[in-house]
Amino acid sequence: MADLMGKQPHIVPVTWRDPRAVALRKLMDVEMSAIYGSLFSFSEPDKVLAARRTARVIDPRDGLVTLLAIEADCTLLAHVGLRDLGGEWEVKALLVDNEARGRGIGQRLMSDLEGWARDRGAKRLILQTGDRQPEAVALYERAGYERIEIYEPYVTTFTFSRCFERQLSRETP
Numbered sequence: 001m002a003d004l005m006g007k008q009p010h011i012v013p014v015t016w017r018d019p020r021a022v023a024l025r026k027l028m029d030v031e032m033s034a035i036y037g038s039l040f041s042f043s044e045p046d047k048v049l050a051a052r053r054t055a056r057v058i059d060p061r062d063g064l065v066t067l068l069a070i071e072a073d074c075t076l077l078a079h080v081g082l083r084d085l086g087g088e089w090e091v092k093a094l095l096v097d098n099e100a101r102g103r104g105i106g107q108r109l110m111s112d113l114e115g116w117a118r119d120r121g122a123k124r125l126i127l128q129t130g131d132r133q134p135e136a137v138a139l140y141e142r143a144g145y146e147r148i149e150i151y152e153p154y155v156t157t158f159t160f161s162r163c164f165e166r167q168l169s170r171e172t173p
Helices: 019-039 046-056 105-119 134-142
Strands: 010-014 063-070 076-085 088-096 124-130 146-148 161-167
Touching: 010 105, 019 063, 019 076, 019 088, 063 105, 076 105, 088 105, 105 124, 105 134, 124 134, 134 161
Parallel strands: 088 124
Antiparallel strands: 010 063, 063 076, 076 088, 124 161, 146 161
């Protein structure tokens, strides 16, 4: 699918620790802090704060693939990762830069990620987003994801989560 300008970004697989991926995730952290920061208190018990930190941290050894969308001029546009979460394949950290939104890049990244996972035997993908991200929820629903119950490690750490799954098959486009 071509974007609105007629050019398609390059989709590049990288490691979770790739500096470009790390830079995009830092932008995501800033955005998520602005959206959800008011829900958290640093006066919460240490065990709650530690559980939230643990739920957010991705061990690079669990990373299955990270995809970047990169413009021809090397501008970073978007990021998505896939990790092994206790035998489940979980989509992580989908972020499209504000300047690149509305061009279909998130949808393309999700499609490429699903293809990568399907080619390696995945039957299902799961993901977690938040209740203050209606654009993300809409993207996932358009892509065929269905709501599921909040799963660990988000049940008690991020009670505002919206979780989804997509069953994959050889025929899934």
